[in-house]
Amino acid sequence: MAPPDEDASELSDVTAVIPAGGVGTRLWPLSRASAPKFLHDLTGGGRSLLQATVDRLRPLVGDRVVVVTGARHADAVRAQLPDIAAADLLVEPSPRDSMPAVGLAAAVLERRDPDAVLGSFAADHVIGDLDVFADRVRQAVHVARTGSLVTLGISPTYPATGFGYIRVGDARRVPGAPDARHTDAFVEKPDAQTARRYLETGDHLWNAGMFVVRAAVLLELLEAAHPDMVRELRRIAADPPSIEQRWGSLPRISIDHAVAEPAARAGRVAVVPAPFAWDDVGDFASLATLLARTGQDEALKVLGDRRLVVNEGSTGLVAAHGGRTVVTLGVDDVVVVDTPDAVLVTTRAHCQDVKGVVATLQRLGREDLT
Numbered sequence: 513m514a515p516p517d518e519d520a521s522e523l524s525d526v527t528a529v530i531p532a533g534g535v536g537t538r539l540w541p542l543s544r545a546s547a548p549k550f551l552h553d554l555t556g557g558g559r560s561l562l563q564a565t566v567d568r569l570r571p572l573v574g575d576r577v578v579v580v581t582g583a584r585h586a587d588a589v590r591a592q593l594p595d596i597a598a599a600d601l602l603v604e605p606s607p608r609d610s611m612p613a614v615g616l617a618a619a620v621l622e623r624r625d626p627d628a629v630l631g632s633f634a635a636d637h638v639i640g641d642l643d644v645f646a647d648r649v650r651q652a653v654h655v656a657r658t659g660s661l662v663t664l665g666i667s668p669t670y671p672a673t674g675f676g677y678i679r680v681g682d683a684r685r686v687p688g689a690p691d692a693r694h695t696d697a698f699v700e701k702p703d704a705q706t707a708r709r710y711l712e713t714g715d716h717l718w719n720a721g722m723f724v725v726r727a728a729v730l731l732e733l734l735e736a737a738h739p740d741m742v743r744e745l746r747r748i749a750a751d752p753p754s755i756e757q758r759w760g761s762l763p764r765i766s767i768d769h770a771v772a773e774p775a776a777r778a779g780r781v782a783v784v785p786a787p788f789a790w791d792d793v794g795d796f797a798s799l800a801t802l803l804a805r806t807g808q809d810e811a812l813k814v815l816g817d818r819r820l821v822v823n824e825g826s827t828g829l830v831a832a833h834g835g836r837t838v839v840t841l842g843v844d845d846v847v848v849v850d851t852p853d854a855v856l857v858t859t860r861a862h863c864q865d866v867k868g869v870v871a872t873l874q875r876l877g878r879e880d881l882t
Protein backbone atom coordinates (compact mmCIF):
# COMPACT_ATOMS: atom_id res chain seq x y z
CA MET A 513 0.00 0.00 0.00
CA ALA A 514 1.33 3.45 -0.87
CA PRO A 515 1.88 5.56 2.26
CA PRO A 516 0.02 8.86 2.54
CA ASP A 517 2.18 11.69 1.22
CA GLU A 518 3.62 14.48 3.39
CA ASP A 519 0.50 16.59 3.01
CA ALA A 520 -1.94 13.85 3.99
CA SER A 521 -2.52 15.45 7.40
CA GLU A 522 -3.92 18.44 5.51
CA LEU A 523 -6.70 16.10 4.32
CA SER A 524 -7.19 14.27 7.62
CA ASP A 525 -10.92 15.12 7.57
CA VAL A 526 -11.36 13.60 4.09
CA THR A 527 -12.50 10.07 3.22
CA ALA A 528 -12.50 8.78 -0.34
CA VAL A 529 -15.77 7.04 -1.23
CA ILE A 530 -15.81 4.72 -4.21
CA PRO A 531 -19.24 3.64 -5.43
CA ALA A 532 -18.58 0.44 -7.35
CA GLY A 533 -21.73 -0.88 -8.94
CA GLY A 534 -22.05 0.24 -12.56
CA VAL A 535 -21.98 -2.63 -15.05
CA GLY A 536 -20.36 -0.93 -18.08
CA THR A 537 -22.75 -2.56 -20.53
CA ARG A 538 -21.02 -1.14 -23.61
CA LEU A 539 -17.98 -3.22 -22.72
CA TRP A 540 -19.90 -6.52 -23.07
CA PRO A 541 -18.92 -9.38 -23.23
CA LEU A 542 -15.90 -8.47 -21.10
CA SER A 543 -17.91 -6.45 -18.59
CA ARG A 544 -21.06 -8.09 -17.25
CA ALA A 545 -23.36 -7.92 -14.26
CA SER A 546 -21.39 -10.85 -12.79
CA ALA A 547 -17.97 -9.23 -13.45
CA PRO A 548 -18.44 -5.50 -14.05
CA LYS A 549 -15.99 -3.13 -15.67
CA PHE A 550 -14.44 -1.90 -12.42
CA LEU A 551 -13.14 -5.40 -11.61
CA HIS A 552 -11.18 -5.61 -14.90
CA ASP A 553 -7.68 -4.51 -15.77
CA LEU A 554 -8.49 -2.68 -19.01
CA THR A 555 -5.10 -1.11 -19.58
CA GLY A 556 -2.84 -4.10 -19.10
CA GLY A 557 -1.12 -2.49 -16.10
CA GLY A 558 -1.81 -5.40 -13.77
CA ARG A 559 -4.39 -3.56 -11.61
CA SER A 560 -8.15 -3.49 -12.09
CA LEU A 561 -9.83 -0.12 -12.54
CA LEU A 562 -11.06 -0.35 -8.92
CA GLN A 563 -7.57 -1.14 -7.60
CA ALA A 564 -6.08 1.68 -9.66
CA THR A 565 -8.71 4.06 -8.25
CA VAL A 566 -7.72 3.14 -4.69
CA ASP A 567 -4.00 3.33 -5.57
CA ARG A 568 -4.32 6.93 -6.76
CA LEU A 569 -6.32 8.00 -3.68
CA ARG A 570 -4.18 6.39 -0.97
CA PRO A 571 -1.41 9.03 -1.18
CA LEU A 572 -4.08 11.66 -0.48
CA VAL A 573 -6.22 10.01 2.17
CA GLY A 574 -4.22 7.06 3.47
CA ASP A 575 -6.49 4.34 4.82
CA ARG A 576 -9.62 6.49 4.77
CA VAL A 577 -11.23 4.76 1.79
CA VAL A 578 -14.82 3.48 1.80
CA VAL A 579 -16.07 1.27 -1.03
CA VAL A 580 -19.80 0.77 -1.60
CA THR A 581 -20.65 -2.25 -3.71
CA GLY A 582 -23.38 -4.79 -4.34
CA ALA A 583 -23.73 -8.07 -2.43
CA ARG A 584 -22.98 -9.89 -5.68
CA HIS A 585 -19.53 -8.26 -5.97
CA ALA A 586 -18.49 -8.00 -2.33
CA ASP A 587 -16.27 -11.11 -2.39
CA ALA A 588 -14.48 -10.01 -5.56
CA VAL A 589 -13.94 -6.52 -4.11
CA ARG A 590 -12.55 -7.98 -0.86
CA ALA A 591 -10.21 -10.20 -2.87
CA GLN A 592 -8.96 -7.25 -4.92
CA LEU A 593 -8.66 -4.91 -1.92
CA PRO A 594 -7.46 -7.15 0.94
CA ASP A 595 -6.36 -4.11 3.01
CA ILE A 596 -9.80 -2.57 3.27
CA ALA A 597 -11.32 -2.77 6.76
CA ALA A 598 -14.65 -4.60 7.08
CA ALA A 599 -16.32 -1.40 8.33
CA ASP A 600 -15.15 0.42 5.19
CA LEU A 601 -16.77 -1.97 2.75
CA LEU A 602 -20.46 -1.09 2.59
CA VAL A 603 -22.49 -3.81 0.91
CA GLU A 604 -25.86 -2.97 -0.63
CA PRO A 605 -28.43 -5.76 -1.10
CA SER A 606 -29.37 -4.57 -4.62
CA PRO A 607 -28.24 -1.87 -7.05
CA ARG A 608 -30.14 1.45 -6.57
CA ASP A 609 -27.78 3.64 -8.66
CA SER A 610 -25.18 6.03 -7.29
CA MET A 611 -27.25 8.24 -4.92
CA PRO A 612 -28.20 5.63 -2.35
CA ALA A 613 -24.63 4.24 -2.53
CA VAL A 614 -22.88 7.57 -1.93
CA GLY A 615 -25.65 8.69 0.44
CA LEU A 616 -25.10 5.61 2.61
CA ALA A 617 -21.39 6.37 2.81
CA ALA A 618 -22.26 9.97 3.77
CA ALA A 619 -24.56 8.79 6.56
CA VAL A 620 -21.87 6.43 7.90
CA LEU A 621 -19.14 9.10 7.75
CA GLU A 622 -21.35 11.75 9.36
CA ARG A 623 -21.71 9.45 12.38
CA ARG A 624 -17.93 9.01 12.57
CA ASP A 625 -17.28 12.77 12.33
CA PRO A 626 -19.97 15.46 11.93
CA ASP A 627 -17.50 17.60 9.93
CA ALA A 628 -16.30 14.76 7.68
CA VAL A 629 -15.63 15.63 4.05
CA LEU A 630 -16.15 12.94 1.45
CA GLY A 631 -14.72 12.72 -2.02
CA SER A 632 -16.74 10.38 -4.20
CA PHE A 633 -14.73 8.96 -7.10
CA ALA A 634 -16.03 6.68 -9.84
CA ALA A 635 -14.56 3.19 -9.64
CA ASP A 636 -13.98 2.71 -13.33
CA HIS A 637 -12.03 5.63 -14.80
CA VAL A 638 -8.47 5.88 -16.08
CA ILE A 639 -6.63 8.98 -14.84
CA GLY A 640 -3.14 10.32 -15.54
CA ASP A 641 -1.07 13.33 -14.39
CA LEU A 642 -1.47 12.35 -10.76
CA ASP A 643 0.21 15.49 -9.38
CA VAL A 644 -2.38 17.65 -11.12
CA PHE A 645 -5.14 15.30 -9.96
CA ALA A 646 -3.93 15.62 -6.34
CA ASP A 647 -3.73 19.41 -6.59
CA ARG A 648 -7.27 19.71 -7.96
CA VAL A 649 -8.70 17.34 -5.36
CA ARG A 650 -7.06 19.42 -2.62
CA GLN A 651 -8.59 22.58 -4.08
CA ALA A 652 -11.99 20.86 -4.20
CA VAL A 653 -11.63 19.94 -0.52
CA HIS A 654 -10.90 23.57 0.43
CA VAL A 655 -14.11 24.67 -1.28
CA ALA A 656 -16.15 21.76 0.09
CA ARG A 657 -15.25 22.74 3.65
CA THR A 658 -17.08 26.03 3.05
CA GLY A 659 -20.35 24.16 2.43
CA SER A 660 -20.49 23.66 -1.36
CA LEU A 661 -20.84 20.52 -3.42
CA VAL A 662 -17.70 20.56 -5.54
CA THR A 663 -17.39 18.85 -8.89
CA LEU A 664 -14.31 18.37 -11.05
CA GLY A 665 -14.76 19.48 -14.65
CA ILE A 666 -13.10 18.18 -17.81
CA SER A 667 -12.82 20.33 -20.97
CA PRO A 668 -15.17 18.72 -23.49
CA THR A 669 -13.72 17.52 -26.78
CA TYR A 670 -16.91 16.38 -28.53
CA PRO A 671 -20.66 16.74 -27.95
CA ALA A 672 -20.96 13.71 -25.68
CA THR A 673 -24.45 12.73 -24.53
CA GLY A 674 -23.22 10.31 -21.85
CA PHE A 675 -21.81 12.91 -19.45
CA GLY A 676 -23.10 15.63 -17.17
CA TYR A 677 -22.36 19.25 -18.17
CA ILE A 678 -21.43 21.99 -15.71
CA ARG A 679 -21.79 25.65 -16.66
CA VAL A 680 -18.75 27.58 -15.46
CA GLY A 681 -19.55 30.87 -13.79
CA ASP A 682 -17.57 33.54 -11.99
CA ALA A 683 -14.56 32.82 -9.83
CA ARG A 684 -15.76 33.07 -6.24
CA ARG A 685 -12.70 33.68 -4.16
CA VAL A 686 -11.92 30.70 -1.97
CA PRO A 687 -8.58 30.79 -0.18
CA GLY A 688 -6.48 27.82 -1.23
CA ALA A 689 -8.55 27.13 -4.33
CA PRO A 690 -7.37 29.52 -7.06
CA ASP A 691 -8.98 27.52 -9.87
CA ALA A 692 -12.44 27.00 -8.34
CA ARG A 693 -15.42 28.50 -10.13
CA HIS A 694 -19.02 29.01 -9.19
CA THR A 695 -21.60 27.16 -11.30
CA ASP A 696 -25.32 27.71 -11.66
CA ALA A 697 -26.24 24.84 -13.96
CA PHE A 698 -25.57 21.13 -13.98
CA VAL A 699 -27.27 19.18 -16.74
CA GLU A 700 -26.99 15.40 -16.63
CA LYS A 701 -26.70 13.66 -20.02
CA PRO A 702 -28.25 16.29 -22.33
CA ASP A 703 -29.62 15.36 -25.77
CA ALA A 704 -27.32 15.62 -28.79
CA GLN A 705 -28.53 19.06 -29.86
CA THR A 706 -28.04 20.54 -26.38
CA ALA A 707 -24.62 18.92 -26.09
CA ARG A 708 -23.58 20.51 -29.41
CA ARG A 709 -24.77 23.90 -28.14
CA TYR A 710 -22.79 23.53 -24.91
CA LEU A 711 -19.67 22.66 -26.89
CA GLU A 712 -20.11 25.69 -29.17
CA THR A 713 -20.67 28.18 -26.35
CA GLY A 714 -17.48 26.91 -24.70
CA ASP A 715 -18.67 27.69 -21.17
CA HIS A 716 -19.40 24.12 -20.05
CA LEU A 717 -17.22 21.38 -18.63
CA TRP A 718 -17.94 17.67 -18.45
CA ASN A 719 -18.64 16.32 -15.00
CA ALA A 720 -15.77 13.92 -14.27
CA GLY A 721 -17.95 11.81 -11.96
CA MET A 722 -16.21 13.09 -8.82
CA PHE A 723 -17.95 14.97 -6.01
CA VAL A 724 -16.30 16.50 -2.97
CA VAL A 725 -18.62 17.65 -0.21
CA ARG A 726 -19.08 17.55 3.55
CA ALA A 727 -21.06 14.41 4.36
CA ALA A 728 -23.63 16.42 6.33
CA VAL A 729 -24.01 18.91 3.47
CA LEU A 730 -24.62 16.13 0.95
CA LEU A 731 -27.40 14.76 3.13
CA GLU A 732 -28.83 18.24 3.65
CA LEU A 733 -28.90 18.85 -0.13
CA LEU A 734 -30.48 15.44 -0.70
CA GLU A 735 -33.07 16.07 1.98
CA ALA A 736 -34.66 18.90 -0.02
CA ALA A 737 -36.19 16.52 -2.57
CA HIS A 738 -35.73 13.13 -0.90
CA PRO A 739 -36.31 13.46 2.86
CA ASP A 740 -37.42 9.82 3.14
CA MET A 741 -34.19 8.61 1.60
CA VAL A 742 -32.08 10.61 4.04
CA ARG A 743 -34.10 9.32 7.00
CA GLU A 744 -33.66 5.71 5.84
CA LEU A 745 -29.93 6.14 5.12
CA ARG A 746 -29.35 7.56 8.61
CA ARG A 747 -31.31 4.68 10.15
CA ILE A 748 -29.21 2.16 8.23
CA ALA A 749 -26.00 3.91 9.35
CA ALA A 750 -27.21 3.70 12.98
CA ASP A 751 -28.31 0.07 12.64
CA PRO A 752 -26.36 -1.59 9.77
CA PRO A 753 -28.22 -4.97 9.78
CA SER A 754 -31.46 -3.07 9.06
CA ILE A 755 -30.16 -2.45 5.52
CA GLU A 756 -31.80 -5.74 4.51
CA GLN A 757 -35.29 -4.40 5.29
CA ARG A 758 -34.77 -0.76 4.40
CA TRP A 759 -32.70 -0.77 1.22
CA GLY A 760 -35.46 -2.02 -1.11
CA SER A 761 -37.62 1.03 -0.41
CA LEU A 762 -34.96 3.49 -1.66
CA PRO A 763 -35.53 5.03 -5.08
CA ARG A 764 -33.20 4.17 -7.93
CA ILE A 765 -31.57 7.50 -8.75
CA SER A 766 -28.12 8.89 -9.58
CA ILE A 767 -26.34 11.52 -7.49
CA ASP A 768 -26.33 13.72 -10.59
CA HIS A 769 -30.14 13.86 -10.77
CA ALA A 770 -30.85 13.66 -7.05
CA VAL A 771 -28.39 16.31 -5.84
CA ALA A 772 -26.08 17.91 -8.43
CA GLU A 773 -28.81 19.32 -10.70
CA PRO A 774 -31.02 20.83 -7.96
CA ALA A 775 -28.06 22.00 -5.85
CA ALA A 776 -26.61 23.85 -8.88
CA ARG A 777 -29.96 25.62 -9.36
CA ALA A 778 -29.79 26.60 -5.70
CA GLY A 779 -26.28 28.06 -6.15
CA ARG A 780 -24.59 25.43 -3.97
CA VAL A 781 -22.28 23.85 -6.58
CA ALA A 782 -18.71 24.80 -7.48
CA VAL A 783 -16.40 23.32 -10.07
CA VAL A 784 -12.66 22.91 -10.13
CA PRO A 785 -11.41 22.52 -13.71
CA ALA A 786 -9.46 19.29 -14.02
CA PRO A 787 -6.70 19.51 -16.64
CA PHE A 788 -5.44 15.97 -16.09
CA ALA A 789 -5.74 12.99 -18.43
CA TRP A 790 -9.17 11.48 -17.84
CA ASP A 791 -10.98 8.68 -19.61
CA ASP A 792 -14.16 6.94 -18.56
CA VAL A 793 -13.40 4.05 -20.96
CA GLY A 794 -17.03 3.91 -21.96
CA ASP A 795 -16.71 1.51 -24.90
CA PHE A 796 -14.18 -0.48 -26.90
CA ALA A 797 -13.54 2.38 -29.35
CA SER A 798 -12.42 4.64 -26.50
CA LEU A 799 -10.39 1.77 -25.04
CA ALA A 800 -8.58 1.37 -28.39
CA THR A 801 -7.83 5.12 -28.41
CA LEU A 802 -6.65 4.98 -24.80
CA LEU A 803 -4.31 2.05 -25.45
CA ALA A 804 -2.90 3.92 -28.45
CA ARG A 805 -2.23 6.96 -26.24
CA THR A 806 -0.53 4.91 -23.55
CA GLY A 807 2.13 3.73 -25.95
CA GLN A 808 0.82 0.46 -27.35
CA ASP A 809 1.36 1.80 -30.78
CA GLU A 810 0.94 -1.08 -33.16
CA ALA A 811 -2.07 -0.72 -35.43
CA LEU A 812 -3.98 -3.49 -33.69
CA LYS A 813 -4.28 -2.92 -29.95
CA VAL A 814 -4.28 -6.10 -27.95
CA LEU A 815 -5.67 -6.61 -24.47
CA GLY A 816 -5.42 -9.99 -22.81
CA ASP A 817 -3.04 -12.73 -23.82
CA ARG A 818 -0.96 -11.30 -26.69
CA ARG A 819 0.40 -14.74 -27.62
CA LEU A 820 -3.01 -15.76 -28.78
CA VAL A 821 -3.45 -12.92 -31.25
CA VAL A 822 -2.10 -13.02 -34.77
CA ASN A 823 -2.48 -9.80 -36.73
CA GLU A 824 -2.16 -9.82 -40.47
CA GLY A 825 -2.56 -6.23 -41.57
CA SER A 826 -5.59 -5.29 -39.44
CA THR A 827 -6.30 -2.23 -37.28
CA GLY A 828 -8.52 -1.88 -34.23
CA LEU A 829 -8.70 -3.75 -30.95
CA VAL A 830 -8.61 -7.38 -29.91
CA ALA A 831 -9.43 -8.40 -26.36
CA ALA A 832 -8.42 -12.03 -26.09
CA HIS A 833 -9.83 -13.42 -22.87
CA GLY A 834 -11.32 -16.65 -24.16
CA GLY A 835 -8.15 -18.73 -24.24
CA ARG A 836 -8.41 -19.18 -28.01
CA THR A 837 -6.13 -17.99 -30.76
CA VAL A 838 -7.60 -14.93 -32.48
CA VAL A 839 -6.42 -14.13 -36.00
CA THR A 840 -7.34 -10.93 -37.80
CA LEU A 841 -6.56 -10.66 -41.49
CA GLY A 842 -6.84 -7.46 -43.49
CA VAL A 843 -9.69 -5.77 -41.57
CA ASP A 844 -9.68 -2.12 -40.56
CA ASP A 845 -11.03 -0.75 -37.29
CA VAL A 846 -12.15 -4.19 -36.23
CA VAL A 847 -13.09 -4.92 -32.61
CA VAL A 848 -12.94 -8.54 -31.49
CA VAL A 849 -13.67 -9.44 -27.89
CA ASP A 850 -13.28 -13.12 -27.13
CA THR A 851 -14.48 -14.58 -23.82
CA PRO A 852 -15.14 -18.22 -22.87
CA ASP A 853 -18.87 -18.10 -23.64
CA ALA A 854 -19.39 -15.15 -26.01
CA VAL A 855 -17.52 -13.46 -28.86
CA LEU A 856 -18.20 -9.93 -30.06
CA VAL A 857 -17.07 -8.93 -33.55
CA THR A 858 -17.81 -5.36 -34.57
CA THR A 859 -16.15 -2.18 -35.79
CA ARG A 860 -15.06 0.91 -33.90
CA ALA A 861 -17.96 2.84 -35.41
CA HIS A 862 -20.52 0.52 -33.81
CA CYS A 863 -19.06 0.26 -30.32
CA GLN A 864 -21.69 2.57 -28.81
CA ASP A 865 -24.42 0.15 -29.90
CA VAL A 866 -23.14 -2.77 -27.83
CA LYS A 867 -25.53 -1.71 -25.08
CA GLY A 868 -28.44 -2.60 -27.42
CA VAL A 869 -27.00 -6.08 -27.94
CA VAL A 870 -27.10 -6.66 -24.20
CA ALA A 871 -30.74 -5.54 -24.13
CA THR A 872 -31.52 -7.98 -26.97
CA LEU A 873 -29.88 -10.86 -25.11
CA GLN A 874 -31.93 -10.02 -22.03
CA ARG A 875 -35.10 -9.92 -24.13
CA LEU A 876 -34.20 -13.37 -25.42
CA GLY A 877 -33.99 -14.63 -21.84
CA ARG A 878 -30.18 -14.96 -21.90
CA GLU A 879 -29.42 -12.97 -18.73
CA ASP A 880 -26.79 -15.64 -18.04
CA LEU A 881 -24.71 -14.06 -20.82
CA THR A 882 -25.12 -10.48 -19.64
Ligand SMILES: Nc1nc2c(ncn2[C@@H]2O[C@H](COP(=O)(O)OP(=O)(O)O[C@H]3O[C@H](CO)[C@@H](O)[C@H](O)[C@@H]3O)[C@@H](O)[C@H]2O)c(=O)[nH]1
Pocket residue numbers: 530531532533534535550580581582604606607608609610613633634635636674675676677700701718719720721722768792
Ligand atom coordinates in the same frame (compact mmCIF):
# COMPACT_ATOMS: atom_id res chain seq x y z
N1 LIG B 1 -22.47 0.91 -5.25
C1 LIG B 1 -23.04 1.30 -6.38
N2 LIG B 1 -22.35 2.04 -7.25
C2 LIG B 1 -22.97 2.41 -8.38
C3 LIG B 1 -24.29 2.04 -8.69
N3 LIG B 1 -24.61 2.56 -9.91
C4 LIG B 1 -23.52 3.23 -10.33
N4 LIG B 1 -22.52 3.13 -9.41
C5 LIG B 1 -21.17 3.70 -9.48
O1 LIG B 1 -21.27 5.10 -9.54
C6 LIG B 1 -20.25 5.63 -10.40
C7 LIG B 1 -20.93 6.41 -11.54
O2 LIG B 1 -21.92 5.59 -12.10
P1 LIG B 1 -22.08 5.34 -13.67
O3 LIG B 1 -23.29 4.52 -13.88
O4 LIG B 1 -20.78 4.85 -14.24
O5 LIG B 1 -22.36 6.83 -14.15
P2 LIG B 1 -22.37 7.40 -15.61
O6 LIG B 1 -23.60 6.96 -16.31
O7 LIG B 1 -21.08 7.12 -16.31
O8 LIG B 1 -22.46 8.98 -15.34
C8 LIG B 1 -21.71 9.59 -14.31
O9 LIG B 1 -20.33 9.67 -14.65
C9 LIG B 1 -20.04 10.52 -15.80
C10 LIG B 1 -18.52 10.49 -16.01
O10 LIG B 1 -18.14 9.20 -16.35
C11 LIG B 1 -20.52 11.94 -15.51
O11 LIG B 1 -20.24 12.81 -16.63
C12 LIG B 1 -22.02 11.92 -15.22
O12 LIG B 1 -22.45 13.24 -14.90
C13 LIG B 1 -22.29 10.98 -14.05
O13 LIG B 1 -21.74 11.49 -12.87
C14 LIG B 1 -19.44 4.43 -10.89
O14 LIG B 1 -18.33 4.25 -10.04
C15 LIG B 1 -20.40 3.26 -10.72
O15 LIG B 1 -19.74 2.01 -10.52
C16 LIG B 1 -25.01 1.24 -7.75
O16 LIG B 1 -26.17 0.86 -7.92
N5 LIG B 1 -24.33 0.91 -6.62
